[in-house]
Amino acid sequence: MQSKHIVVHGRVQGVFFRASAEDAAGRLGVGGWVRNREDGTVEMVVEGEDEAVEQMVAWAREGSPQAWVSGVDVTDTEPQGHRTFEQT
Numbered sequence: 001m002q003s004k005h006i007v008v009h010g011r012v013q014g015v016f017f018r019a020s021a022e023d024a025a026g027r028l029g030v031g032g033w034v035r036n037r038e039d040g041t042v043e044m045v046v047e048g049e050d051e052a053v054e055q056m057v058a059w060a061r062e063g064s065p066q067a068w069v070s071g072v073d074v075t076d077t078e079p080q081g082h083r084t085f086e087q088t
Helices: 017-028 050-062
Strands: 002-011 031-036 042-048 068-077 085-087
Touching: 002 050, 017 031, 017 042, 017 050, 017 085, 042 050, 050 068
Parallel strands: 031 085
Antiparallel strands: 002 042, 002 068, 031 042
8 A cells, every 4th residue: 555645747736637637546546635725736645556557657658648747746755545536
């Protein structure tokens, strides 16, 4: 089990990024949350099995079909026990 804090830069707000992240997380079976930040980035915490979390990080580098991702910051975090994934 691992947990990652992800900040996605680029054109990532107003392009269904959060809803697409929620769908991807559901397919991968990871928990956590996603939200827009005031600076125009999108922030996520993703928890789950190692391979699923890494696949979610890879998804974040591409984003939703309408998004344009210019960069992704990823840091390891302590798991908090998130079992579901939601938009906040």
